[in-house]
Amino acid sequence: MDLEPQVVSKLELEAVIGFNGHVFSGLRVHPDREHLIYPLGSTVILRRIKDGKQEFLQGHTNNVSCISVCKSGSYIASGQVNFMGFKAAIIIWDYAQKTIYAELELHKAKVEALAFSPNDKYLVSLGGQDDGSIVVWNIETKQAICGSPASAASAGHCLALQYSNTNNNVFVLAGSGTLRVWELDLRNRKIRPTECRTGKMKRIVKCVEISEDDQYIFCGTTSGDIMKINLKTGLLIDCGPEKTKYSLGVNVIRTLKSGDLLVGSGSGTFTLCSRTNFKIHKEVQLEKGVTSIALRGEGQQFFVATETSQMYCFSYDDFKAELISTSHNGAINDVAICFGTSELFATCSAEDIRLWHINKPKELLRITVPNMTCNSLDIMMDGHSIISAWNDDKIRVFAPESGRLMLIIHNAHRMGVTAIAGTRDCKRIVSGGGEGQVRVWELQSHGHRLLGTMKEHKAMVTSIKIKSNDKECVTAGSDGACVIWDIVRFISLQMVLSNTLFRTVCYHPEEYQIITSGTDRKISYWDVFDGSAIRELEGSDSGAINGMHFSQDGRHFVTGGDDKQVKVWDYMEGEVTHVGIAHGSSITSVKLCCNNSTLISTSGDGAIMRWRFPHPPSSS
Template identity: 55%
Template sequence: MAGDVGADVQMLELKSVIGFNGSVHAGLKVHPDRENIVYPLGNVVIIEHIQTHKQSFLTGHTNDVSCLAISKSGRYIASGQITHMGFKADLIIWNYETKDIYCRLSLHKVKVQSLAFSPNEKYLLSLGGQDDGCVVIWDVKTMTSICGSPAALKSAGMTYCVAYSNLNDNIFVTGGDRTLRVWELDRANRKIRPTDCTMGQLKRVVRSIEVSEDDKFFYCGTTSGDVLQVSVDKQLFRHYGPAKNKYSLGITALALVKTGEILVGAGDGTVALIKGEKFQKVKSTKIQHAGEITSIALRGHGHQFFVGTSNAQTYRFNFAEFTFELINTCHYKPVRDIVFPFGCSDIFATCSENDIRIWKGTKEALRITVPNITCHAINFMQDGKYIISAWNDGKIRAFLPESGRLLYCIEDAHNKGVTAIASTSDCMRIVSGGGEGQVRVWKVSSTSQRMEEAMKEHKGSVSSIKVRKNNEECISASSDGTCIIWDLIRFVRIQVIFANTLFMCVLYHPDEMQVITSGTDRKIGYWESINAAQIREVEGSQSGSVNGMDIASDGEYFATGGDDKLIKVWNYKEAEVTHVGIGHSGFINRLKICPNQKIIVSVSDDGAILFWNYPFKSSR
């Protein structure tokens, strides 16, 4: 059946990605070779060269990566994932040299919470999430589990993190909600034996643990905003601090420096260097608008370190001066739309909650922020002079693409939010769709904006609008199961397409004789644009709606993406899938084939932007 992924279907090549899952605690790592950083994005683990930014991808997980660990020599990378309720969550050990799967291990339910390698790489320690609550020791060489045990007493809460000894393959530590334990592995009897640490009256929730190089102490970052020092041998709590001025929103990341100092990251974006028995601040800085610090990764002996935040940003810190620079950034909320300027393939724009971002290649060139409002759709005017955007507060905003300055704002454009937007090629008019179902035409210039007409036939929100090249017609797709072709001269309906679906996307074929539609019924429909007669219908997805489509400028191929998280490239005439791309872990919302037909860019609910090599050469 058309739409099925058959044996002759080839894989799309993933070229590069923009994104970082900052919600994974300790998810940003520096590889021991000091040349690469390793981090998760969706169901992919990315290895990126620090200098050249060249990326490699470890693909094999079926859902979001939830934790990462790198062995001491760097030979192995381990990653765990989250899955659905009732299913087991895989953890994968990767061979770093070959970038292949060394082994896949499955025992934990729903989620793998934390991972750690033993110092000699003999064992891998894994901790299950809330629905599992067990620690398991795996033999790396034989790829089997040795033993496991519940991570905490039933009277305690959830265990969040694990850390291995630096010198002994048989000692490790776990910490969490009112639980802190030192464990010893008895390999001969296949048992792990815990000893609870004596904390006295102190009650803490531990979110991060680091063991000192000599294995005498381990240090814990807590949600109370202080650091605990605990003896490994005696399991006795020794110090905690600072006594005053605790870190706001808790300590969310820790790293030990060779000199004995400690780097801490806090929930309010503070990064600080502390030392001494009272954990006094030596240096401190606060990163604005970064969210919480979720990762601190030292490069070598600490001349430089990297910081990852929950708002999907990565910073490089100079250790001596304690200054930082932003090296990577991305959306951390669902990306709603993507658009290229007319005839330009080097620059594109994306929109999400709070902001519009303009990208030059994989680097952010400009960010336009409108706090607490979601941008549903964006479009470049064909002359490239400004960007128009549709917002859920019912306004249409136009911005200058070089400076991001607001050029004009159309107030109350639609009373249930603006959900779709398009412009005519002469840059004189904007066509907008709203949550109430109206399609409105606006006469615009930089100095004046007035509504020409409101066309009221849709009963549901408008999801997509496309304008014909002659600017005399447009087509709008709606969640009411109709697509309407409108006359933009007389402002009346010309034709209407009916289907038993919520339409998500509509496109004109480049010759404009046909249109193709997609929606929640998983079907891709071909229709005559003259009389709205259906030509054919094919299965576009095995599961979930088809949310985004784009057709190449030569009209020979088109690409789709949706809730099945797959990018599919189709032969237009045959209506058959030729290539499939696997990499997104969130629902794909929109995608675009760049004007020069060299790459496909797709955006999804997990905030990721993925670049795929377009598999065909243009015939034009």
């Protein structure tokens, strides 16, 4: 007899912190002037400029690689990357309904760029390096009109695409050794290229902008100059600036109503310059490369984004940068939620720890340790300190209000401190290292003392959880061992072994069982007293499970891992009740607030997602 397949509900995404700064021209302002549009992972985010309120467009199966918004604002198009040999989807979204209008699939592996025609009737898509083709789509029929290889066989691949502002049949493609004006012949369903004549000038073009009157094409190059080309004749008019080229290339150009250009470079230089001789009128130096410039309305206000995932707001008059959004731009290694309040949480990654407010996706505090990586962190129960584990063998303790360094424990572990946890009485720290040792430290009013060192693990300690009585803890290691320790007498009480690299371990809230997960994709239940295996669940179809956390009542737990899915499990049934799909990279950690209402997940691309936890706590 066939059993009916279990219905798994969708987790509701409440807010995200983050922005993919590596998507060129990935930040857009909607023509309604009210919303910023940008990608993060497999999600397109619509953020209201006035109050930061977010809405989400979800439907992609992998990272969003490009975005375009039509002139009327009725449609948003987004393209994605996919695995080699697979088709990469383009989704056209109905902006008013916030739903999928059409899904288009012809390109292989990656969609490099998208552009709408001025009358919103056509969409041009450019495939990535492994595809190399352009396709013109009819938006009304949702069908391809025609396609062609994007560049000549002798040229490199194309990187930039721009539609004419007034002519629905003309668009420009540019890239490595390619600069072409294409004309659409709708009657014959063909597109025909005309090569632009740049003479001896050989450049790799990173971005293209067409002046509002369709007279000129401006091309930003990797060598740091801007080529100005006559759109009708295809002839090179000028190339500048002559004396001071933009360091690390020109990443993005936007034309203003005045005719002047906004230019962002790979070194973070952002300028306002003349379109006639490229003379710089105003200049600001931002942190790292500029990847997006989005104009609001007539260009009196504009938004600039960098590859470090920072967003700035500028006004044309004073040209001063106002930082409006920050986020991690690399892998987040751990997340900790402040106990009791459920209002604050902390994340850590390379070089920094950041403190956030749970309801406002805004950074409250940043603690930076240059050139070091924070592997793990915990917020002490009393909320008075953040304890953190670093790859330079040190444990650092910070004050959460000011970020002041309160304590540093040198040489805490050889091969880096890899896991850390604090006791409920806030008097001791348990740490694990890359060499496999577990150590217990006493915090004193003026310093610290090493109480004990325990050695059973043969490899890196990946996770530590302390029992509520502060007398025992459990550690997981990448040697396939989980050890339960007496942290008063500093001896091992129980060990469980499995053929996996353990990534995480959790006590059930009643503390008679532990659950583990790791690279074998299994979730295992173990008895604390005799170490016997109770149950094994298939936790993931692909990749390791990196994060796990229990609800307060012990009826549910959450997992996240390399399959990029946040899963909510029923503990007794051993079944998934809800799945959240929004991350575009491996999930590194998941945590539930103590009030069971909010779930936080983090991933390898720097994204922080806040989900509504679907199961209210039991009244019993």
